[in-house]
Amino acid sequence: MPPKKSIGAEYLKGLWNENPVFRQLLGMCPTLAVTNAVINGIAMGLATAFVLILSSLVVSSIKKLIPSQVRIATYIVIIASFVTIADRFLAAFFPPISKALGPYVPLIVVNCIILGRQEAFSSRNSIGRSLIDALGMSTGFILALLLLSSIRELLGSGSFLGHQLLGSWFKPWTIMILPAGAFITLGVLLGIALLIESKTKARSV
Amino acid sequence: MKENTFILKSSPHFRDKDSVSKIMYAVIISLIPAVAASIYFFRLKAALIYITCVASCLITEAVFLKVRKKDMHSLWDGSAIITGLLLAMTLPPSLSLDLVIIGSVMAIALGKQVFGGLGYNVFNPALVGRAFLQIAFPVAMTTWIPPSTLQVNTATFATPLGNLKFLASITEGSLTPLKDLFWGNVGGCLGETSAIALLAGALFLLFRKVIDWRIPVGIISALAVFTGIFWITSPDKYTHPLFHVLAGGLLIGAFFMATDMVTSPITPLGAWIYALGIGSLIGLIRLFGGFPEGVMFSILFMNTFVPLINRYTRPRILGERRRRA
Numbered sequence: 354m355p356p357k358k359s360i361g362a363e364y365l366k367g368l369w370n371e372n373p374v375f376r377q378l379l380g381m382c383p384t385l386a387v388t389n390a391v392i393n394g395i396a397m398g399l400a401t402a403f404v405l406i407l408s409s410l411v412v413s414s415i416k417k418l419i420p421s422q423v424r425i426a427t428y429i430v431i432i433a434s435f436v437t438i439a440d441r442f443l444a445a446f447f448p449p450i451s452k453a454l455g456p457y458v459p460l461i462v463v464n465c466i467i468l469g470r471q472e473a474f475s476s477r478n479s480i481g482r483s484l485i486d487a488l489g490m491s492t493g494f495i496l497a498l499l500l501l502s503s504i505r506e507l508l509g510s511g512s513f514l515g516h517q518l519l520g521s522w523f524k525p526w527t528i529m530i531l532p533a534g535a536f537i538t539l540g541v542l543l544g545i546a547l548l549i550e551s552k553t554k555a556r557s558v
Numbered sequence: 559m560k561e562n563t564f565i566l567k568s569s570p571h572f573r574d575k576d577s578v579s580k581i582m583y584a585v586i587i588s589l590i591p592a593v594a595a596s597i598y599f600f601r602l603k604a605a606l607i608y609i610t611c612v613a614s615c616l617i618t619e620a621v622f623l624k625v626r627k628k629d630m631h632s633l634w635d636g637s638a639i640i641t642g643l644l645l646a647m648t649l650p651p652s653l654s655l656d657l658v659i660i661g662s663v664m665a666i667a668l669g670k671q672v673f674g675g676l677g678y679n680v681f682n683p684a685l686v687g688r689a690f691l692q693i694a695f696p697v698a699m700t701t702w703i704p705p706s707t708l709q710v711n712t713a714t715f716a717t718p719l720g721n722l723k724f725l726a727s728i729t730e731g732s733l734t735p736l737k738d739l740f741w742g743n744v745g746g747c748l749g750e751t752s753a754i755a756l757l758a759g760a761l762f763l764l765f766r767k768v769i770d771w772r773i774p775v776g777i778i779s780a781l782a783v784f785t786g787i788f789w790i791t792s793p794d795k796y797t798h799p800l801f802h803v804l805a806g807g808l809l810i811g812a813f814f815m816a817t818d819m820v821t822s823p824i825t826p827l828g829a830w831i832y833a834l835g836i837g838s839l840i841g842l843i844r845l846f847g848g849f850p851e852g853v854m855f856s857i858l859f860m861n862t863f864v865p866l867i868n869r870y871t872r873p874r875i876l877g878e879r880r881r882r883a
Contacts, residue, residue: 524657528694537668544672 360485367489373466374497375546380466383457384498385535391514394502395495396450400443400458402491404435405467406484413475413483428471429462436461466494504538505529578676581819582636584768588759589643589814595755596748599705600651604748610655612642614662622671637676641665644684647749647810648854649691652703661691681861682818685854692854702745717746718805719850722797739804750807760813769817772829777812778803780837788845802844811853812836821861828864828871835860 358366373379383401387393408431412419419427440458443451451458461467470490475483506512509529511519528534597604619638623630645665649658665687673679692699702717718734738744742752749756763769782799789796802808816822816836823832836856843852874880 524695524698526660526694527696528690531693533693540672 363482363485364489367486367493368496372493372497373490374494375543379469380464380494382460383464384501385532385539387454387457388498388502388505388535389509389530390506391499391502392450393453394498396443396447397454397457398495398498400439401461401464401466401494403439404432404461405470405491406487407435408432408467409470409475409483409487410480412471413478413480416476424476428468432467433462466490501538501542505534509534579635581768582640584766585640585763586636586643588762591755591758592647592749592752593643595742595752596647599742599751600748603651606655607649607651607653607658607748608643608646610658611646611662612639614659615642615666618663618666622666628675632676635676638666641670641683644814645687648684648688648747648807650699650702651748652701653698657691657695657698661687664690677820679820681858682815682821685815685858688854689858704745705743705751717850718744719844722850734805736800736804747807750810753804753809756809756813763813769813770822770829772826773817773822773833774812776830776833777816777837780834781808781841784838784841785845796845806851807853808840811857816857821864823864823867823871825868825871825873828867831867831871832860832864835863
C-alpha cells in the first residue's frame with residue numbers, strides 16, 4: 354500500500370498527474386463528442402462531476418456491504434441512479450442543452466472515469482478521501498473539457514460561449530466542430546501534455 | 559591494424575546511387591509541365607497560390623525541424639517543396655491565400671511532422687492538407703472559376719465532374735468535350751486540368767523509374783473497368799470510362815499522389831492490391847457517392863491499409879518453406 358498522500362495532494366493529482374483526460378485517457382467518448390461548444394463542455398463536465406462526487410460518497414460509505422463478486426453491478430446501479438437525476442434535471446431546466454448533449458448524458462453511466470474511481474479508489478478509501486479524490490477528478494475533467502471545447506468553438510465558430518469573439522475577417526474552420534476536429538484537437542493537446550510531462554520530469558531528476 | 563580487423567556490419571551492404579533529394583528533385587522536374595500549364599490557364603492567381611504554398615510548407619517544415627532539433631539540411635531535400643507543389647495543384651484557383659497558408663501548415667504539421675517527419679507519415683501530406691481544407695471550408699473549396707483561356711464571363715464555373723454529377727441526365731453537349739479535358743481547357747483544381755502536361759511529367763518519372771508503374775496502371779484500369787461496366791449496361795445514365803480517366807484529379811492522383819514512396823506498398827503484389835483498391839473506390843464515389851470527385855478520399859483511405867498490405871504480401875525469404883495452412 355503506498356503511503357497516504359496529504360489532502361491537498363489527493364485533490365491536486367486529479368488536475369494534472371492523474372488527470373482523467375490527459376493522463377489516464379479515460380472518458381474519451383464524452384470528451385470527443387460534446388466539446389464542439391463551450392456550453393456543452395461545461396454542462397457535460399458538471400453533470401459528470403455531480404454523478405462522480407455523489408457515487409463516490411455512496412460507494413465509499415457502503416463499501417463494506419458490497420460483495421466483491423457483484424461490486425461492478427452495484428456501482429453501476431448507484432451511478433445510474435445519479436445519472437437519472439442529472440438527466441431529468443437537465444431535461445427539466447435546460448432543455449436546449451439536454452437536447453444538444455443527446456445520448457451522452459445517459460451514457461455517463463458507463464463513463465470509465467466514474468467507474469474507474471469507484472473500483473480504484475472509493476471502494477478502498479475513507480469517505481473523506483473519496484470525496485476529495487472525486488472533487489479533484491471532477492475538476493480535472495471539467496478543466497480538460499473546457500480547454501478542448503474553447504479551442505474547438507473558437508476555431509470552429511469564432512465564438513466563445515456563443516459570443517462572437519473573432520471579427521468577420523475570420524473564416525470558421527468547420528472541421529473543428531465536426532468529429533475530425535475533436536480528434537485533431539485532442540491529439541495535439543495530448544502531445545503537448547506529454548511534452549510538458551517529459552520536460553518537468555527531466556528537470557526534477 | 560586494419561588488416562586484422564574483421565568488419566561486422568549489418569545490412570544493407572549495397573546502396574543504390576539514388577538519394578532522397580535526387581528522387582525528390584526528379585519529381586519536382588516532372589511536375590514542371592503541369593505547373594506551367596496551370597499558370598497558363600489560371601494566370602496570376604495560380605502563380606500566387608504556388609508561391610504561398612511552397613513558402614508556407616518550407617517555413618512550417620523549418621519551424622518543426624528547429625523545435626525537434628533536427629538537421630536543417632533535410633529542409634532542402636525537396637520533400638517539403640513537393641508537398642507544397644502537390645497541395646497547390648489540388649486547390650481551386652479562386653481560393654484565398656490565407657486558406658492556402660492554413661492548408662500548407664496542416665499538410666506539413668498534421669500530415670508529416672506529427673508522425674516523425676519524412677518516411678514515417680502514414681498519409682500523403684499534401685492530401686492531408688487538402689482534406690483538412692475540404693472539410694474546414696467546404697464552400698471555398700468547391701467554388702470554381704473558368705480558365706482565362708475560355709472566353710466566358712462568369713464568376714463561377716462547374717468542373718466537368720461537377721457537371722456530370724449534378725446535371726439530371728447526360729445529354730449531348732452537356733458533357734465537357736474530351737479534347738478540352740486532354741489539353742486542360744476546363745474548370746477545376748490548379749494542376750489537375752491538363753491531362754497532357756501531367757502525362758508528360760509522369761512519363762519522365764516512369765522512365766527514371768522513380769514511381770512504380772503498377773500503381774497508376776492499376777488505378778486507371780480499375781477505374782476504367784468499374785465505370786466501363788456501368789457504361790456498357792446503361793450508356794444513357796453513365797458516361798464512358800475515357801471521360802472518367804481524363805476528368806478531375808484522376809491522373810494527378812494516380813501518377814503523383816498514390817505513388818508517394820512513403821505511403822504506398824513496397825511489394826509488387828501489394829502495389830496491385832493498393833492500386834486496384836484506389837481505382838474501384840474512385841469509381842464507387844464518383845458514380846454513387848455524395849461528392850463528384852473521390853480521388854483524395856480513395857487514396858487517403860487506401861493509405862491506411864498500406865502497412866497491412868505490406869505485411870501480408872511479404873515475399874518468401876529465399877529457402878523459406880511455404881507455411882502450411
